[in-house]
Amino acid sequence: MAVDRELPTDEAKALLDLAHDLAVNELAPKAAAYEERGEFPRDVFRLVGEAGLLGLAYDEEYGGGGQPYEVYLQVLEELAAGWAAVALGISVHTLSCYPVAAFGTDEQKARWLPDMLGGSLVGAYCLSEAHAGSDAGSLSARAVRDGDAYVLTGTKAWVTHGGVADYYNVFCRTSDDAKRGISLLLADASTPGLVPQPPEKKMALRSSPTAQIVLDGARVDADRLIGAEGEGLRIALSALDGGRLGISAVATGVAQAALDAATAYARERKQFGRRIADFQGVSFLLADMATAVEASRALYLSAARRRDAGKPYGPQASMAKLYCTDAAMRVTTDAVQVFGGYGYTTEFPVERYMREVKVMQIFEGTNQIQRMVIGRHLAADPS
Amino acid sequence: MNIVVCVKQVPDTWAEKKLSATDKTVDRESVDGVMNELDEYAVEEALRIKEASGGEVTVLTMGPDKSVETIRKALSMGADKAVHLVDAGLHGSDALATSYALAKALGTIEHDLVILGVESTDARMSVVPAMLAERLGAAQLTFARKVEVGDGTVKIERLTDTGYDVVEAPTPAVISVVEKINEPRYPSFKGIMAAKKKPLTTLTLADAGIEADKVGLGGSATTVADVAARPPKQAGQIVKDEGDGGTKLAEFLASQKFV
Ligand SMILES: Cc1cc2nc3c(=O)[nH]c(=O)nc-3n(C[C@H](O)[C@H](O)[C@@H](O)COP(=O)(O)OP(=O)(O)OC[C@H]3O[C@@H](n4cnc5c(N)ncnc54)[C@H](O)[C@@H]3O)c2cc1C
Ligand SMILES: Cc1cc2nc3c(=O)[nH]c(=O)nc-3n(C[C@H](O)[C@H](O)[C@H](O)COP(=O)(O)OP(=O)(O)OC[C@H]3O[C@@H](n4cnc5c(N)ncnc54)[C@H](O)[C@@H]3O)c2cc1C
Numbered sequence: 001m002a003v004d005r006e007l008p009t010d011e012a013k014a015l016l017d018l019a020h021d022l023a024v025n026e027l028a029p030k031a032a033a034y035e036e037r038g039e040f041p042r043d044v045f046r047l048v049g050e051a052g053l054l055g056l057a058y059d060e061e062y063g064g065g066g067q068p069y070e071v072y073l074q075v076l077e078e079l080a081a082g083w084a085a086v087a088l089g090i091s092v093h094t095l096s097c098y099p100v101a102a103f104g105t106d107e108q109k110a111r112w113l114p115d116m117l118g119g120s121l122v123g124a125y126c127l128s129e130a131h132a133g134s135d136a137g138s139l140s141a142r143a144v145r146d147g148d149a150y151v152l153t154g155t156k157a158w159v160t161h162g163g164v165a166d167y168y169n170v171f172c173r174t175s176d177d178a179k180r181g182i183s184l185l186l187a188d189a190s191t192p193g194l195v196p197q198p199p200e201k202k203m204a205l206r207s208s209p210t211a212q213i214v215l216d217g218a219r220v221d222a223d224r225l226i227g228a229e230g231e232g233l234r235i236a237l238s239a240l241d242g243g244r245l246g247i248s249a250v251a252t253g254v255a256q257a258a259l260d261a262a263t264a265y266a267r268e269r270k271q272f273g274r275r276i277a278d279f280q281g282v283s284f285l286l287a288d289m290a291t292a293v294e295a296s297r298a299l300y301l302s303a304a305r306r307r308d309a310g311k312p313y314g315p316q317a318s319m320a321k322l323y324c325t326d327a328a329m330r331v332t333t334d335a336v337q338v339f340g341g342y343g344y345t346t347e348f349p350v351e352r353y354m355r356e357v358k359v360m361q362i363f364e365g366t367n368q369i370q371r372m373v374i375g376r377h378l379a380a381d382p383s
Numbered sequence: 384m385n386i387v388v389c390v391k392q393v394p395d396t397w398a399e400k401k402l403s404a405t406d407k408t409v410d411r412e413s414v415d416g417v418m419n420e421l422d423e424y425a426v427e428e429a430l431r432i433k434e435a436s437g438g439e440v441t442v443l444t445m446g447p448d449k450s451v452e453t454i455r456k457a458l459s460m461g462a463d464k465a466v467h468l469v470d471a472g473l474h475g476s477d478a479l480a481t482s483y484a485l486a487k488a489l490g491t492i493e494h495d496l497v498i499l500g501v502e503s504t505d506a507r508m509s510v511v512p513a514m515l516a517e518r519l520g521a522a523q524l525t526f527a528r529k530v531e532v533g534d535g536t537v538k539i540e541r542l543t544d545t546g547y548d549v550v551e552a553p554t555p556a557v558i559s560v561v562e563k564i565n566e567p568r569y570p571s572f573k574g575i576m577a578a579k580k581k582p583l584t585t586l587t588l589a590d591a592g593i594e595a596d597k598v599g600l601g602g603s604a605t606t607v608a609d610v611a612a613r614p615p616k617q618a619g620q621i622v623k624d625e626g627d628g629g630t631k632l633a634e635f636l637a638s639q640k641f642v
């Protein structure tokens with residue numbers, strides 16, 4: 001069922017119609033089989049790339065769509081209702097363009113952004129390491145300057161699109177300085193010594209590969225340093241605010257799909273001679289699910305509108321990520337409940353929705369870390 | 384080759400279609416409108432012909448203000464310009480009146496080919512293309528599953544119950560297409576943005592030289608006298624095969640006058 005949305009322009013409306021058509025006709029019918037096989041859908045990314053959905057939130061000057069976050073995020077939400085891994089991939093790709101777009105020199109932007117935003121490339125963002133997850137600042141992969149290049153050694157972990165990406169944002173240690181020890185290099189996938197490992201075996205989102213990247217003396221030209229040396233952690237954290245809104249929208253889309261499936265089922269399924277939707281126990285469950293979905297959408301959009309207006313939105317992005325993903329976990333779990341035993345089988349998509357959402361409470365900052373960000377903001381002396 | 388594609392906005396295929404209680408016309412206000420699905424194939428075919436041999440593609444739509452959404456979609460797929468025939472006097476036009484109005488509007492647009500869908504999903508008369516060809520005095524090449532454009536001619540494969548016929552005619556010609564013909568493209572975001580800047584001409588009855596008493600509810604040759612809701616689906620009849628399954632099936636088909 002199409003969501004009735006408030007949109008700022010006629011183009012935005014046409015864009016959302018396009019996203020809905022793609023989700024219904026191209027994504028949803030393929031999702032279950034690709035998830036089962038654990039296959040990355042390169043063709044689907046080509047299709048959404050050609051449609052112009054891989055650069056929506058960036059400047060038109062470099063080939064982006066010039067759309068506000070308010071619109072971009074709702075596109076992600078629509079796509080996620082069809083296939084979470086694809087929407088997540090677009091969110092990660094969008095994140096992967098951010099460092100160059102926001103911190104690159106004019107020359108770097110002109111050189112790389114048109115291709116990154118053009119729809120034919122897919123990007124990755126390598127911050128985490130096996131021992132450095134929530135505490136990303138403790139990462140230990142090294143980049144050592146050698147003539148006109150940096151030589152990279154170490155192992156990045158949990159890289160979404162690891163092995164299928166065309167380029168990697170690699171955060172490395174360039175000194176042991178606690179505050180300014182990390183730098184960002186934009187490495188091409190073809191760099192010798194940059195070696196993707198076999199993908200992790202995951203609970204869900206299996207069509208979105210997650211892999212370690214071994215850096216074995218990979219030489220990356222020094223003109224691929226984004227921002228100044230030592231600025232990496234600041235870049236990483238500021239990129240994550242937008243990424244968190246992306247995850248909020250993706251979670252909301254999956255929750256909407258679960259709500260739609262549960263509602264349709266409850267209207268059809270009969271027990272004790274009545275539709276189960278007519279039992280108060282079920283209808284209150286559906287009412288709470290619908291309320292959570294509406295609240296999620298309202299919350300991520302409110303944070304997005306702050307971003308679009310140029311206001312600080314870090315704590316609001318954390319609140320949206322925390323609320324939308326927790327709400328989606330509850331909604332998808334309850335959707336399985338509404339389906340009864342059938343919901344526990346792969347015959348219906350609700351068990352998959354539930355598995356897909358679980359990781360959204362974990363990546364791009366666990367929900368404990370989001371609470372920490374919000375709490376610190378509250379505890380800070382306003383003066 | 385200049386091509387006009389006739390595109391109709393219809394109620395969303397999945398929405399429950401309703402008729403207005405007062406004049407028994409299709410209720411177009413209370414539901415979302417979408418481009419008639421077969422017309423997407425017509426637009427796609429026009430774009431492919433243009434991409435192969437040049438020319439311009441114009442979209443022609445007759446319908447209320449809201450139909451402009453459908454016009455925009457055709458423009459965002461790649462059509463060059465659009466003509467929107469919109470006038471309260473057109474409300475309730477039947478097939479004959481619709482074909483008259485479209486023919487008049489076509490008089491204002493230079494064209495070598497007119498491409499339509501074989502039928503709409505709302506009224507489903509499937510006669511507008513033939514009527515339009517007749518009114519224009521142009522060849523009618525209907526039920527096309529393949530179109531080939533030559534020099535001043537056009538050849539189609541006309542889908543039939545048993546296969547296909549090859550039909551060729553000089554241009555100008557009117558073609559209607561079936562869904563086997565192609566796979567319509569999605570608009571792209573660039574196309575959506577470009578559509579905003581493409582020329583869109585609005586025509587009233589007077590602009591198109593349409594006589595008011597030949598269109599609308601009053602100008603239509605047919606009237607919808609009565610409508611009734613479809614009866615609820617009957618429970619099916621299950622035939623158990625006890626060696627005589629074939630006979631039982633044949634008896635059932637005969638009793639329903641299917642054979
Ligand atoms: C319940 C009901 C009963 C009806 N009974 C009759 C009847 O008995 N006789 C009668 O004449 N009419 C009848 N009508 C009205 C009639 O069907 C339509 O209103 C009339 O406009 C014909 O359109 P169609 O959609 O059936 O055309 P079709 O012939 O099915 O459409 C074929 C193609 O023509 C083009 N086209 C059609 N309409 C437009 C348009 N407005 N703008 C641009 N392109 C267009 C499209 O390319 C479309 O794919 C009835 C309508 C209803 C709702
Ligand atoms: C499918 C998937 C895709 C991913 N994609 C990427 C990617 O593209 N790029 C990338 O860089 N990373 C990616 N990650 C990594 C992800 O961001 C980390 O898994 C996440 O940040 C958590 O780190 P961790 O797994 O090491 O858990 P840990 O940090 O070890 O956390 C374990 C538990 O301790 C809690 N905890 C930790 N510190 C605190 C604290 N201070 N207070 C309270 N609780 C705390 C956590 O909330 C959690 O519950 C991905 C992960 C997954 C699973």
